[in-house]
Amino acid sequence: PAPQDAPATAAPNAAPNAAQAGTPEAAKPMVVDDGLAAALAAATFRDVPLDPGQRAGLLTHPYLLSAFAYTATSSPIHRGVFLSRSELGRSLKQPPEAVAPLAPDLHPQLTTRERVALQTNAESCRSCHSLINPLGFALEAFDATGRLRREEQSRPIDDSGAYVSRAGEEIRFRGARELARFLTTTTETGDAFVEQLYHYLAKQPYRAAAEPEQRRLREQFAAENYNIRSLAAAIAASFASSPPSPTVPVPVP
Secondary structure, X not given: OOOOOOOOOOOOOOOOOOOOOOXXXXXXXXXXXXXXXXXXXXXXXXXXXXXXXXXXXXXXXXXXXXXXXXXXXXXXXXXXXXXXXXXXXXXXXOOOOOOOOOOHHHOOOOOHHHHHHHHOOOHHHHHHHHHHHHHHHOOOOEOOOOOEOOEEOOEEOOOEEEEEOOXXXXXXXXXXXXXHHHHHHOHHHHHHHHHHHHHHHHOOOHHHOOHHHHHHHHHHHHHOOOOHHHHHHHHHHHHHHOOOOOOOOOOOO
């Protein structure tokens, strides 16, 4: 409900009068939409069960899925970049040129997957999108808001995906749960987490640690069943006892 002392017609940029000058910010006039306030006051929230056969924890949380999407369509590219960089620790080059996404109404007969494949089919795009796209396609069963969908353009969703590991092995999966199962079993995910946590805690790039120390942290993290607290303590001890590698520029305060 609107505060009793906040008239709905108050202008946000109106100059304060003499009586208002010097008053605390909370006492100044504010704009209130009475209709919106009434709707929010009447709103009720309830638990909505999600299909456990389709969801896979944080990977399929609507907030994450909608954050890596457009307002009206999903974005396999944004989701694939997130998976490549943040989950698997892969480096991606900057695009050779700024390219606007193809508008859905230019190819209304195409699904999002087909439209992305069409746009990134150029030779200059393939070096990165051969990695990005198949990862993002595995989340195509979720729309722009993270809502589960079975069809797009009156056709069944194709959420098959693939990934070529650093060792050259091709892994194929279908849908979010198989993708999540792969991410929880590959050592690349754990290694990427070590690298990112080191960067966050030490405020230094991962390569500031010598290669033997990097290897020790990765192996310890895996041996301790991926215990994050233990890893954080190990990183703190490592950085405190070992100065950064002289090959890495370190800013001087």
